[in-house]
Amino acid sequence: MDAITPIPVVDEGLGNSSYLLDLGDGTALALDPERDLRTLRAEAAARGLRIAYAVETHLHADFISGVAELAAVEGAEVVAPQVGERAFRYTALEDGGRLDLGRLSLRALHTPGHSPEHLSYLVYAGEDLAGIFTGGSLMVGTAGRTDLVAPEQTIPLARDQYHSLQRLMELPDETPVWPTHGAGSFCSSGGGAERTTTIGRERRGNPLLQLDGEEAFVEALLAQMGTFPDYFRRLPEVNRRGPAVLAEPPALAPLTAEQVRALVADGAQVVDARPVAEFAAGHVPGAISIPFRKVFAVWLGWLADPDVPLVIVRGGDQDPEAIAAAAALVGVDRPAGELSGGMDAWTAAGGEAAHAGLADTAGLADASAEGVQEARIVDVRQASEYADGHVPGALNLELGALAGMDAGQLPGGPVVVMCAHGERAAGGASLLQRAGLADVTVFKGAPEDWAAATGQPLVTGPAR
Template sequence: MAPIAPIPVVDEGLGNSTYLLDLGAGRALALDPQRDLRALRAEAATRGLRIVYAVETHLHTDFVSGTAELAAVEGARIISPAVGERAFDHLGLADGEDLDLGSLTLRALSTPGHSPEHLSYLLYEGDTLAGVFTGGSLMVGTAGRTDLVGPEQTVPLARAQYRSLHRLMELPDETPVWPTHGAGSFCSAGAGAERTTTIGRERRTNPLLQLEREDAFVQALMARMGSFPGYFRRLPEVNRRGPAVLASPAGLAPLSPARVRELLAAGAQVVDARPTREFAAGHLPGAISIPLRPVFALWLGWLADPQAPLVIVRGADQDPEAIAAAAAKVGFDSPAGELTGDMAAWTANGGATERTELTDAAGLARMSDATVVDVRQAAEYAAGHVPGAINLQLGDLLKTDGPLPEGPVVVMCGHSERAGGGASLLERAGLSGITILDGGPDEWAAAAGRPVATGVEQ
């Protein structure tokens, strides 16, 4: 008999896997689906499957759940932890309770830690354990972070995570482990590139599972937690209440330059999704640069104001449906629309523009008087940075306790995308003399003929 193999549908930008499980007779189960269901639906359609169950391991913080839409459109039954107090129709499972799927059975296993109500699900084929869906509990080489509910819950949930992981270690070594969070997810406390594993492999190699004492585990887990987007504190309540079902296909309404000016006068914000080079060459004053790429949704949720109308500027070759779907994933349900005609229409209609300087690594190597601001995560900065660069992470750039650096300032990351975002935020804050580095530390080292610095500079 072939082993059960759920199909992972991976969102590289959010670092998450939704699992599609064939239940037989053309039926399927989707576990931890996010709101952009296009890839999941395409996978199901290719296999001739209809999604009849939508299962959640926990109240998600990093994306709006797609279970409500699967229920409304496909007629799927929502299965969630019983203690999550969800305010919509669902079947709540408690520890040890089973869901009969026909030839398969899903058994709830209480594994709090990443969230207070977190469930893992054991999958049985008859009496044979086929694997375990671990959501935000056990991951490849790590575990889910426990500081997303609130500071006062971080340590208690870390202790709960310790007990949950050791409960999972009671399973046989050969048990496949199918986590939701993985590489690229800010819900994990550090993670490798692989997305699935086994109980035995984690028992042998997961650094957190080599720590026998609970206190040591808590300290190690907390040491792995970096910053996270502020919207992570907003979305659990959206998911608890039940997100709105987006009845019409995702898209962006056209906005004339005159209408954009009206919206800006009323407090709207502009997000420029074009590549960094195009943004630097000319953009609307005050626009936030978030280039369209897999992590667009993450940075939109992190940098944009959810209370302000959202105006998009995009390139002619960029898909408006992809932009709208990404926005919906992090709770921007109804963007005001997009500027019609790109920047050419804006300038032709008398709209003002701003430019941001762009330099390459050789140009930076020749600059001796500039303050270099590295907007990457702290761990990236510590692994290798331009000597003397200060680390102000992009998501917290304008929340620094100290004064913002004054020009000339060169903003950098690993390539240029986050650097463009950082430069746009500094310009919005009123700073001038900002330059974006087109490149990263390795390019600088090659151009300067000097090694990068490591560690944290004082």
């Protein structure tokens, strides 16, 4: 088996890997590229490669695809599953279809499950198998979730996923496996931190492949699926139609405080991308806190309303181009802009500033924090995280669900919001404030930190 090593371009925030494959003639193939192509293009340029092919395994739900831009800007040939009927020019492959790439070639395998049209691609060097791109089918230690298309398709697609993995297990043990989805991806149903694997390693160690038969597989796969962002239902159709090609890198237009005030009065949303402590110290009333970090795009897509203008508040040391690129990755192509001068400009123009409490373990150990310790705790982590260990009496309200809750579903009185580090807790606190809760505190730490500071052991098990 010839050694072929694709160059991974990992987006840790989305938990995905795109790949750049050197075709040996000055050109390259890009596999499952995201819309933010800066790193992929830099990898190609560093090697003197022109991206000639843009290949997709399926209609992506978690990000806007970059294939349309690679076709429009660089003349790349788009290759994708025949099923799915993309509304732009592409080369369609079906099961067994072959694409000649010179010294290399691809052969398509229909591996439905994560989506109905899903293809994996066997890579050949001559007649020798060199590896396989498995997209959202076989992953490291797991497989792609099957509930993203429609609720009524979840179980049928889980059965398809079982048979797709069985088909992949017919490959030789030494076959390298290059998945797209991986650790941190909401498209994954679990798995570990590694990004690539082999058929033999998965045959021996993937828990889903150790089960006895289809029924056990389906039950185990479904049990691993947590909630996912609402935009996952929307983006496959955007990618099928072909997303807008951005003529230039997305940017944040400067807005005065008066312009922001007028936009908010007309229904615009304010997203505060600053660190937690800065948000707590003072923010535009009604702003949603989504601190800018690797997972910013996921939470922006999950919490912000895609149908209203978006205004960003950022810190002076935060890169506006990076924020705009992350927004475009989940379909927010052109935010209304950013508050020029930040919160200093807002308050200088007479704007009111809202505040949130901020607590840490040092404060909890102090008798003066007794009120904080007695407040109702809202744990905004995923249900599986909550079940692994939470503060006694904590109410589990997942962050992704808070935006859709009305005041009658939310706790009253003083509230302390908790997650694993503090960033999601700040998001939860901001949504609770928007719903009308006045006494809201963000806990900067994890339940384990709370337990250590207060002497209260954590409780395991699901919410009751």
